[in-house]
Structures are given as structure tokens and as C-alpha cells.
Amino acid sequence: MNRIPIESRFLFHVHPLAATGYFVALMALLLMFNHVGIVGTAFGGLILLDGWYLGFKQVGWQLKYSGWLFITIVIFNVLLNQSGGPYLWQVKLLGVTWKLSMPALLYGSVMGLMLVAMLLAFALFNAILTANKLLAVLSPLSPRLALLVVLSMNLVGTLKQTFRQLALFQKTRNIDPASGSVKHRLKVGMRFMNILLEKALAAGMERARSMDARGFGATKRSQYRAFRWQIADSWFLGSSAILFFCLVGLRVGSYGWTGSALTFNGSISLMDSWILGLVGLFLGLPLIFEGVAALWTN
Amino acid sequence: MKGWLLYGRINQRHAPDVYLSACVGADLRDINLKIYPGDFLVIAGASGSGKTTLLSHLKKELAPHGQRQGRVLVNQQDIFQMAQLQSAQTIGYVSQNPRNQPVMATVIEELAFSLENIGCPSAEINRRLAELSNYLGLDQWLHQPLRELSGGQLQIVNLAAVLTLRPQVILLDEPTAQLDPLMTQTFMAILARLHDELGLTIIMTEHNLAGPLTLASRMILLAQQTIATDGPVDQVVAKMFDQPALSRFVPEVPALFLSCYPQLKPVPLAVGTGKRQIQARQLQFRAAGDLTSPNEAAPAAPPILTMRHVSFSFDQQSLIVDHQNLTLAKGDWLTIVGKNGSGKSTLLSLLAGCVNRHMAKSGWPVRFCGGCRI
Numbered sequence: 098m099n100r101i102p103i104e105s106r107f108l109f110h111v112h113p114l115a116a117t118g119y120f121v122a123l124m125a126l127l128l129m130f131n132h133v134g135i136v137g138t139a140f141g142g143l144i145l146l147d148g149w150y151l152g153f154k155q156v157g158w159q160l161k162y163s164g165w166l167f168i169t170i171v172i173f174n175v176l177l178n179q180s181g182g183p184y185l186w187q188v189k190l191l192g193v194t195w196k197l198s199m200p201a202l203l204y205g206s207v208m209g210l211m212l213v214a215m216l217l218a219f220a221l222f223n224a225i226l227t228a229n230k231l232l233a234v235l236s237p238l239s240p241r242l243a244l245l246v247v248l249s250m251n252l253v254g255t256l257k258q259t260f261r262q263l264a265l266f267q268k269t270r271n272i273d274p275a276s277g278s279v280k281h282r283l284k285v286g287m288r289f290m291n292i293l294l295e296k297a298l299a300a301g302m303e304r305a306r307s308m309d310a311r312g313f314g315a316t317k318r319s320q321y322r323a324f325r326w327q328i329a330d331s332w333f334l335g336s337s338a339i340l341f342f343c344l345v346g347l348r349v350g351s352y353g354w355t356g357s358a359l360t361f362n363g364s365i366s367l368m369d370s371w372i373l374g375l376v377g378l379f380l381g382l383p384l385i386f387e388g389v390a391a392l393w394t395n
Numbered sequence: 396m397k398g399w400l401l402y403g404r405i406n407q408r409h410a411p412d413v414y415l416s417a418c419v420g421a422d423l424r425d426i427n428l429k430i431y432p433g434d435f436l437v438i439a440g441a442s443g444s445g446k447t448t449l450l451s452h453l454k455k456e457l458a459p460h461g462q463r464q465g466r467v468l469v470n471q472q473d474i475f476q477m478a479q480l481q482s483a484q485t486i487g488y489v490s491q492n493p494r495n496q497p498v499m500a501t502v503i504e505e506l507a508f509s510l511e512n513i514g515c516p517s518a519e520i521n522r523r524l525a526e527l528s529n530y531l532g533l534d535q536w537l538h539q540p541l542r543e544l545s546g547g548q549l550q551i552v553n554l555a556a557v558l559t560l561r562p563q564v565i566l567l568d569e570p571t572a573q574l575d576p577l578m579t580q581t582f583m584a585i586l587a588r589l590h591d592e593l594g595l596t597i598i599m600t601e602h603n604l605a606g607p608l609t610l611a612s613r614m615i616l617l618a619q620q621t622i623a624t625d626g627p628v629d630q631v632v633a634k635m636f637d638q639p640a641l642s643r644f645v646p647e648v649p650a651l652f653l654s655c656y657p658q659l660k661p662v663p664l665a666v667g668t669g670k671r672q673i674q675a676r677q678l679q680f681r682a683a684g685d686l687t688s689p690n691e692a693a694p695a696a697p698p699i700l701t702m703r704h705v706s707f708s709f710d711q712q713s714l715i716v717d718h719q720n721l722t723l724a725k726g727d728w729l730t731i732v733g734k735n736g737s738g739k740s741t742l743l744s745l746l747a748g749c750v751n752r753h754m755a756k757s758g759w760p761v762r763f764c765g766g767c768r769i
Contacts, residue, residue, distance in 0.1 A: 227499075228499045228500055228504070229504045229507075229508075232511075251498070265744070269747050269748065300492075300495045303490060303492070303495040303496075304495055304496065304498065306457060307490060307495070307498075309456040309479070310456045310483065311509040311557065312480055312482075312484070312512040312513045312560070315478070315480040315513065316480055316512075317514050318511045318514060319510075319514045319516060319517060320517065321507035321510065321511060321524070322507075323517060
């Protein structure tokens with residue numbers, strides 16, 4: 098069965114301002130809590146959300162690449178955090194004892210999951226808030242900021258596209274960033290990154306000049322397609338704001354946050370489960386509204 | 396060295412009331428140039444002669460950093476004193492790489508972008524978009540994502556995005572450098588219409604002169620960072636033909652006449668004018684004999700690369716390469732010809748073994764034999 102295109106979904110048609118508000122709150126929420134259960138719920142919720150809007154194939158592809166980032170963060174945390182207990186495993190090497198402690202593992206996993214969840218949220222943000230919506234939201238505040246954001250988003254696309262082409266053609270010269278030893282991969286990867294950044298920056302500069310040449314930032318922008326504020330936008334933004342401020346209140350009360358990495362554990366208190374539920378509800382809001390909109394339409 | 400780059404727009408051809416002059420550092424020097432309303436000016440020159448630098452000086456936002464002396468005036472106004480809003484609506488610019496200009500996601504958003512920038516009311520934007528998309532035949536693409544367009548289509552959208560602002564002058568920096576011959580012809584035909592029907596002033600730099608020469612009303616040749624020749628196209632082409640470094644840029648038709656009848660004036664630039672000259676002046680050409688290499692029966696060499704029933708699809712719906720059979724022997728020279736989107740690059744990628752994971756999952760049988768590695 099073919100997936101419904103994102104352009105036909107509720108979230109895509111939410112007013113850009115309401116959608117921006119939702120994503121800003123989502124990004125803030127991902128940074129507000131470091132409880133393993135809450136972060137895990139956010140991560141799981143974002144996989145479902147991204148899968149619903151972008152397709153699980155794309156989510157799988159993204160997880161495959163960001164998985165390396167997750168593993169790197171966990172490894173560094175485990176290596177650099179030798180305090181706290183209990184120890185899961187330890188080894189003596191050259192007179193130094195290396196310990197794998199539960200708090201270090203949990204803390205590293207939470208940090209890694211937070212980053213991967215941010216990347217998932219950013220992928221959805223990128224698909225929902227297209228360039229014209231971003232310009233509609235940011236231009237009245239600061240045209241230069243809008244220019245910078247649009248260019249950055251294009252830069253990511255250019256980087257991805259150029260990397261694919263570069264990797265494809267360099268394979269014919271037996272230069273493959275996906276094979277060989279780790280050292281070889283790093284060396285090839287760094288060389289590729291150098292070329293990619295130069296090319297993407299040059300393209301970005303040319304795009305900026307082209308925008309300037311077409312009068313961007315010269316005066317207050319108009320919109321060829323007016324984004325009208327609907328009642329559904331008020332409901333969506335209102336519900337998001339209520340949930341967000343409830344969660345902020347709980348965070349201010351020091352719930353869902355462990356101050357020291359040494360005392361990191363996976364236990365879930367009653368308040369944590371409340372936060373867990375609210376985070377889940379917050380992430381499920383677009384899907385709930387999707388369902389309500391479908392029922393309303395039919 | 397110091398010098399002046401002059402670009403001017405005047406109201407009457409023989410009574411200039413405006414001059415412009417801009418500057419130069421080591422890249423350009425002693426430039427003096429007046430451009431008249433309705434001119435179609437082609438700037439030619441070897442690589443590194445300063446074509447793009449010269450073009451960049453004609454618009455404030457594109458002016459390169461460096462030491463500049465002189466002035467550039469448009470309608471008696473120095474372009475460097477011009478407000479950005481006025482500049483956008485007076486001088487348009489299309490860059491060489493069609494992928495580097497677009498900002499938005501779809502064609503209609505990209506066309507509207509320029510008008511939104513100048514604060515055009517919504518109704519006026521819709522009116523101008525409808526008008527322009529009809530004029531350029533973009534109706535079918537309007538809601539198409541830009542990433543799905545070919546380079547040629549994208550360059551037409553870039554041109555249209557500039558035209559929505561109704562500029563008086565359009566600057567084009569080698570706009571067809573990355574287009575195939577068919578798309579180049581289409582693009583040139585659009586420029587010809589804009590010039591003839593709307594009277595737009597067009598200034599373009601170009602390496603491939605076959606297309607623009609027949610359209611241009613004037614040409615300048617840059618050499619050693621300055622204007623070496625400025626005048627009617629046929630005269631500048633004749634001077635180019637005399638210079639060994641530039642003669643290879645002269646298209647086939649004028650090159651043929653210049654090599655056989657160097658004194659002929661005006662030099663025909665297209666087949667039609669060439670035929671008329673031949674008939675009017677009873678010109679005669681000596682056949683050069685059969686230039687094609689004899690099709691000798693080569694000894695049967697073992698194939699070095701063989702494709703058997705290779706098919707390929709990106710979306711598992713439409714085939715880009717359809718049951719392709721191909722055998723290449725050692726020393727063969729194969730040229731793959733076809734219009735945009737016909738599958739040339741895909742076929743070449745398959746031949747080179749550049750089949751990435753996305754391609755490999757397409758499910759179509761991809762088989763090579765004879766030592767080709769995937």
C-alpha cells in the first residue's frame with residue numbers, strides 16, 4: 098500500500114507559526130529531561146511520528162547512520178566516567194583498571210538517545226516547515242536570520258547529495274569510505290568532508306548572492322499564498338502549550354532530572370511516570386489531531 | 396593597473412545621456428562600455444579573460460571584492476548608490492550552475508520568491524505568475540518539486556524567477572554551460588522571444604557561441620583583461636577566428652566561410668544566411684572528401700565488457716535502462732547520445748559499476764560478464 102504523501106497530512110497544513118511553536122517546544126523538551134525512561138519514550142515516540150510522516154524506511158536509514166553517533170557517545174562516556182557503581186565489568190590493562198559502571202552506561206545511552214532523538218525531530222521539522230513557511234515565520238522578525246536558516250537547510254541537502262555522488266564516483270577509483278580499516282575509513286571520510294564543505298559553502302555563497310540579487314531583505318516580504326490561522330491551529334498550539342508548560346512545571350520541581358551522573362539509575366517514580374505519559378501525549382498530539390481532522394472531515 | 400569598466404544605458408542610440416563606469420583591479424583594466432536599450436550583447440573570451448568578473452560589475456550585489464575604480468551607471472544612476480529594491484527590479488541575474496540559484500522547494504514557490512521579496516501584493520503575484528508561466532510554458536511544472544527538474548528545466552525556472560521582477564536588463568553568466576544541446580536550443584529560443592517580443596536588454600557571457608551568435612546584436616571580445624574588440628557579431632567573430640587561442644570557439648558555419656572566403660562580409664553566422672550568401676555570390680566549396688574513417692572490418696577482438704538484458708529503475712515503476720544489450724571490445728570508443736533524462740548517465744554508471752545500494756535494491760536483473768566488476 099502506498100504511503101499517504103506528507104503534503105496531505107494534518108501537520109503539514111498547520112499554520113507555520115503553530116508548527117514552529119510545536120517544534121521549538123519539542124526541541125526544548127528533549128533537552129529538559131535526562132531520565133532514561135523519559136528519553137526512551139521521547140525516542141520511541143519520535144520514531145513512530147517520523148515513521149508516520151516520513152516512512153519507516155527513511156527512519157531506518159537515518160537510525161542506521163545516527164546509530165554510529167549513539168555508539169560513539171556511549172563509548173566515550175563509558176571510557177571517561179570511571180566513578181559510581183555498580184560495576185558491570187572491569188578489566189586491568191597495563192596496570193590501570195577500566196570499569197564499566199551502570200551509571201556511565203545509562204548516562205551515555207541517555208545522552209546518545211537525546212542526540213539521535215534531536216536528529217529525528219530535526220528531520221521531521223525539515224519536512225514539515227519547508228523554506229517558504231520558515232521565511233513566512235522568520236522574515237518579519239529578522240530577514241538575515243531567515244536567510245541564514247534557509248541557507249543552512251539547503252546546505253544540509255547539498256552536503257547529502259554531494260556526498261552520495263562523491264562516494265559513488267570515488268568507488269570506481271577504489272576509494273570507499275564504507276570499507277577498509279577504521280583508520281582508512283576515517284582518512285577517506287575526512288578527505289571527503291573537506292571537499293564537501295568547500296563545495297557546499299561555495300554553493301551556499303552563490304545562493305546567498307542570488308537571493309540578494311533578487312531583493313531578499315530589501316523590504317517587508319509579502320506572501321503569495323496567505324497562511325490563514327484556523328481554529329484547528331489554535332487548538333493544536335493551545336494543547337501543545339498546556340502540555341509543554343505542565344512539563345516545564347514538573348522540571349522546575351526537579352522531576353525527571355538527575356543532577357549527578359554518579360547517581361544515574363533507571364528507576365521510575367510516580368512523578369516520572371506522569372512526565373513519561375505527558376511526553377508521550379505531547380508527541381502523539383499530531384497523530385491525535387490527524388485522527389480528529391479525519392473524523393471531522395468524514 | 397587602473398582602468399574603467401563602463402556600462403551604460405541610454406535613451407537614444409546616438410545621444411547617450413548616461414554613462415557608467417566601474418572599476419577594475421588586476422583582473423580587468425581600461426574597460427569602457429556603453430550598452431543601449433534592447434541590445435543583446437555577448438561577452439566572449441578565453442577562460443580567465445575576465446568575462447564573469449566584467450558581468451559581476453554590472454550588478455551591485457554581485458560585485459566582487461577588490462580595488463575598484465570608475466562608475467557603472469544605469470539610467471544616470473550609479474548602481475552602487477542604488478537601493479537593493481530598485482536594483483532587484485532593474486537588473487536581473489542568472490548564474491551558471493542552475494542548482495545553485497533556487498531557494499524554495501517547488502517551481503511556483505521559487506517564482507513567487509522574488510515577488511515576495513519586493514513586497515508585491517498577493518493578487519499581483521498571482522497575476523504575474525499566471526502571465527509568465529503561460530508565456531514561458533511553465534504551466535505543467537508549476538507544482539513540481541525543483542529537485543525533480545532537469546538542469547535545463549531548472550535554468551528556465553531560474554530565468555523565469557528573475558523575469559517576474561520585470562527587470563530592464565538581464566545578466567546571464569554562461570547559462571547553458573551545464574545544459575545538453577536540446578535544452579540549450581530551448582533556452583536560447585526563450586531568450587530570443589524575450590529579446591524580440593519584450594525588447595529586453597540581454598548581456599550574457601558564453602563559451603558555446605553557436606546559439607547566442609545568431610541572436611546577439613553585438614559582441615565584445617575580452618583578451619588580456621580588457622575589451623579587445625567591440626562591434627557587430629560577424630566582425631568580432633572574424634577577429635576571433637584570426638587568433639589561434641580563440642578560433643576553436645568559432646562555430647562551424649562562420650568557421651567554414653572564414654576559412655574558405657576570409658574577405659566575405661558579412662560573415663554568415665547561421666546555415667540560412669550562409670545559403671543565401673552562397674546563392675547570391677555564387678560561392679563554391681571544394682569537397683574535402685570523405686572525412687569519416689573507413690569502416691574497416693576489425694579483427695574479432697574478445698569483448699572486454701558485455702551487458703546482457705540489463706534493466707534498471709529508480710522507483711521500480713518506470714525503466715530508465717530497458718533490457719540493454721551491449722558488447723565492447725578492447726580499444727572501442729563508445730559515445731552515448733540522448734536528451735536529458737534519457738538514461739545516459741545511468742547507463743554509464745551501470746557500466747562503471749557505480750551501482751549504489753539504492754540502485755541494487757531496485758530488484759531488476761543487473762548482470763555483467765567479460766571481466767567487468769560491480
